[in-house]
């Protein structure tokens with residue numbers, strides 16, 4: 001059968017399942033689904049398929065399995081490792097399975113502090129449903145308006161509240177998912193305790209759509225705190241910042257987030273927003289953003305800890321929501337400011353998301369800075385300090401692979417990990433051996449083969465097969 005006839009047959013088959021208008025064939029209709037948020041990763045799909053129910057997902061997957069068609073599951077397409085867009089050089093028939101129409105969110109169970117949400121519900125909608133009944137969600141990050149529950153589970157997303165509540169994996173009390181043969185597994189009962197063999201949330205969290213496609217999840221909620229205080233603290237050295245983290249963790253039960261913003265990142269956002277930085281610069285040191293939230297005002301306790309810490313050069317504190325938002329944007333809008341530079345220069349940013357034991361953060365930043373200098377690139381570094389998680393963004397880099405070799409090698413030597421929260425995708429497959437043994441990788445391969453013998457679910461992700469596509 002020639003390629004055109006095969007596409008027509010596939011189109012007819014999936015249109016019979018999801019409806020004609022939810023199969024996107026035209027180049028301009030597919031385009032937004034074929035290139036990732038960074039502009040670095042891109043590929044071609046035969047079509048984009050947009051199911052609305054679990055049954056439709058199962059039927060589409062079954063058809064793809066029978067005809068060995070590759071499926072790229074996609075939520076909000078805010079992932080940063082090229083895992084949600086088609087592979088660059090693949091010749092295999094491929095569909096993007098957009099999960100955004102599975103966007104129904106159930107009634108909040110205020111007694112259990114849980115809610116059931118479709119995979120396509122955004123993080124922002126999950127939060128709105130919780131806040132409408134005086135509760136909150138345990139996860140938050142800047143892509144909240146587009147990133148989906150399914151994508152957040154598949155990447156085991158982190159964000160700023162991990163310090164208090166853990167990563168997305170810990171928020172999933174139950175999951176419903178479709179396996180590669182189209183069968184539906186899991187449970188949305190939401191029982192906090194259950195031991196009946198395999199735990200499906202553990203299998204799907206962090207495996208980037210390679211083990212199963214999440215269609216819905218039962219999610220944990222947390223108290224909504226009336227009082228929130230945000231502080232930006234300028235520190236003389238990274239070591240002082242690390243000491244501050246220890247003091248905050250020991251003394252403040254209300255601690256919600258401790259983020260690191262290197263001076264260059266703060267300056268970049270200030271320039272992007274056309275406003276002055278809200279705090280004195282810290283040459284050679286760093287800026288730490290701290291948030292505390294509680295049922296009573298935690299600002300006095302926070303100030304007491306900050307005042308007692310060594311190396312504090314300057315502090316800006318806000319409790320008023322408008323002033324807090326002003327401070328928070330210097331952390332929240334860094335990725336957006338970086339994207340604006342990439343758009344203006346036409347050179348996609350090279351992004352690494354790594355974590356090391358917190359005492360090694362300074363040493364890693366030194367290595368990362370030297371790697372930038374040797375490439376005459378600019379390094380914009382920020383991240384989640386309490387977890388030793390750094391986002392290293394190289395602007396105008398010409399040698400991303402050399403930078404990765406240097407930095408990821410150092411990360412492994414320091415006892416860290418090559419992916420803290422963004423995942424491996426297609427971006428880091430070449431370096432998995434640095435943090436996983438051969439036996440570990442073999443076991444992962446065997447599990448994947450058993451669940452997906454025709455290799456239809458996100459081929460190329462979490463396995464070293466395809467070169468990285470660079471958008472010219």
Ligand SMILES: Cc1cc2nc3c(=O)[nH]c(=O)nc-3n(C[C@H](O)[C@H](O)[C@H](O)COP(=O)(O)OP(=O)(O)OC[C@H]3O[C@@H](n4cnc5c(N)ncnc54)[C@H](O)[C@@H]3O)c2cc1C
Pocket residue numbers: 037072073074075076077078079080083084099119140141142143146147148149150151152153154155156157158159160208209210212213214215335336421422458461
């Ligand atoms: C401005 C900005 C800030 C960010 N900040 C953070 C941050 O602080 N912390 C953090 O962890 N991440 C962050 N990210 C990265 C990104 O938002 C997260 O990885 C997010 O979880 C991706 O969700 P998504 O719905 O966009 O998934 P997509 O990008 O669509 O997909 C990501 C992965 O999940 C798979 N997938 C998607 N839906 C499903 C499904 N239903 N079933 C199975 N697999 C699926 C895809 O195949 C792919 O492997 C940020 C991104 C941006 C652009």
